[in-house]
Amino acid sequence: MVEPEAEAMDQLLLRMAAGERAAFRALYPLASPKLFGVCLRMLRDRAEAEDALQEIFTRIWTRSHRYDPDKAPAMIWMIAVARNLCIDRLRARPRDARPDDDAASAVADPSPSAEARIIARGEADRFRLCLNTLGADHAQAVRGAYLDGLSYEDLARRHAIPLNTLRSWLRRGLQKLRECMS
Amino acid sequence: MTEEDDALAAEYVLGTLDDRAAAARRVATDPAFAVRVAEWEMRLSALNGEFADVPAPDLLPAIEARVFGRPPRRWRLWGLGGLVGASVAVFVVLGPLRPDAVRTRLTAPDQALVVEASVTPGADGLRLVQVAGPAAPSGQAYQGWIIRPGAAPESLGLLTGAPLQAPVAGLPPGTIVAISLEPEGGSPTGQPTGPVILQTPLNI
Incomplete structure (x- = not known):
């Protein structure tokens, strides 16, 4: 069963691919809690997570034309965008800033x-x-x-x-x- | 595609691969590798539920400034008269279509604006393509809509010159297709805010 909300996000991404900004605005409240959760968990820093979230939504807008609902549900595609960005940021951190086991x-x-x-x-x-x-x-x-x-x-x-x-x-x-x- | 490639795709998705930039480039250029990456994204997405939902601050204004370069303008109402008076000629027709596609032509009274919409029986979606005529005035955009009987308009997206394939299904007879003139980026409200330039019942 496809959740109505998930299906709505598929449609919003397709409308964004056609250049519609209202679809982008409608997507933010639906997708941001999960994507912010990804950023917070991976980056473990609220300020950086907020900055990353802005970059992630920017990428989602600019890459929306690559989204194919037949290949992946919208949220899986967006989480992949978010994780890729967070991992790139983690790898770019100075070595001593990387997490130890305790963190x-x-x-x-x-x-x-x-x-x-x-x-x-x-x-x-x-x-x-x-x-x-x-x-x-x-x-x-x-x-x-x-x-x-x-x-x-x-x-x-x-x-x-x-x-x-x-x-x-x-x-x-x-x-x-x-x-x-x- | 080798086992080694699949292992690379798995490591890339997992995040442990060292040369991430090379893998990202390969995703863009090597369709077979991109499929492997997508498959691993689906497999490992089973863990996505472990990311908690955390209410995010409203960063949308900052994001829109990043994406669109400036805050969205306030919408001003534009009269259709000016548009037609300026002899705007817009033709929206369809790209390659199945022969059984049903076309609907939308024509302004002075033929300044013509739009074609098509629905292919048995296939989902409605297709619009602009083939002639100027683009929307600077700072504005043509936006497509369908209005099912008794329902509010649903956006089909913006007509930007490229074919617009809108994923709408199950359109009942009496559905109206319409084009309005909206601010650049589309209606800020999700409903038509500008003049409706064209509208006609869809042949289905």
């Missing part, structure tokens, strides 16, 4: 949003099942990278594994994840 683990896991509860009934259940079959360490690494923007370096430190070993270990995990979900 990363201090971010509490929020309760799943309405969207999560709906998706969780299908694909996400399967994803969690597959993620769990990889083992707790793999699952933690995937979540740390995807949700908190941790780099290989951060993960190597957290899991106390040499960098190159970690890279091939995580790649194997991702491959297994893909096989499990296909």
